[in-house]
Amino acid sequence: MSALEPRPPVSKAEYVYNTLLDDIRNARIPGGTALRAGEVARRLGVSVTPVREALRRLEKDRLIRYEAHHGATVVDLGEEALAEYYGLRAVVEGLGARLAAARVTAGELAELRELHAAMVEDAARGRNDRLGEQSLRFHLRIVDIGGPAFLGAHARAVRNSVPVPAEASLWLARDQVQAQLDAHEGILAALASGDGDAAERVMIEHVRHAGAFRART
Incomplete structure (x- = not known):
């Protein structure tokens, strides 16, 4: 359309x-x-x-x-529910990254790099309020590439199952932004080289870090 x-x-x-x-x-x-x-x-x-x-x-x-x-x-979610939420995200999105490494096309990789470049520019200009939504698009696009039949829908279901207030995003914490951008770069590098093990590992660590940050805030 x-x-x-x-x-x-x-x-x-x-x-x-x-x-x-x-x-x-x-x-x-x-x-x-x-x-x-x-x-x-x-x-x-x-x-x-x-x-x-x-x-x-x-x-x-x-x-x-x-x-x-x-x-x-x-529903009022406690610490155990949050830990389960980020654990599920790590599994689903990590698997999506592993599968994407084996099937990502040059055009899809260029699309992801363009999105990442926009995030880098926004971070440099202090537009951190844009980064959370862009990161969501980055993650879900990778899962869609890796598992278009099932994983994309599962990733969205998990994401929708727990309210994450915009103000709780780690992207608003200036001391966290560069590490998260570095993680995205690591995921992109693994996808470009077809290294599914590395793509999954970096994605899992990236998501778990977000969970640990949320638990502290």
């Missing part, structure tokens, strides 16, 4: 789901918050029906749970 072609309209349930998902992932709705269908419907200007459908999807995503006498409540 080109940029000039009209996009299909988003359903009300999809709109509610995407709005709540973004609010939860960015901690605008913190863990432990009760989500009342009627209140959400009034805030978003929709009926209760699409809100209930969206809440069912969020329950499947394990981002909310239903409690007696409380209704839907945003």
Whole structure:
């Protein structure tokens, strides 16, 4: 679909789901918050029906749970859940990097290098607020290259399962940025040389470092 072609309209349930998902992932709705269908419907200007459908999807995503006498409540994740989250990310994204090393094309490698170069420039100009989203694109693109049939979807499911507030990103910590850019460079070098072992190892270490940083903040 080109940029000039009209996009299909988003359903009300999809709109509610995407709005709540973004609010939860960015901690605008913190863990432990009760989500009342009627209140959400009034805030978003929709009926209760699409809100209930969206809440069912969020329950499947394990981002909310239903409690007696409380209704839907945003899951409040503790240290063990965060450790599991980053452990899962390390496994899935590490495997994606290993597989990508064996199948990445010159065009795909150029795409990844272009994204990395944009991150380096933004970091040099102090635009750290852009780096988290760019890093997400970098990681998911690698997984998509390595495992287009299944891994890409799994990586996104894992990423969506735990809210990571934008302000908690290690990319906002100036003393962390260069080490993370160096890790990306190491991953790119391993992909370019077809070294799956190195690509997986660097990716796993990179993700685990992010987890350790999050646990300290």
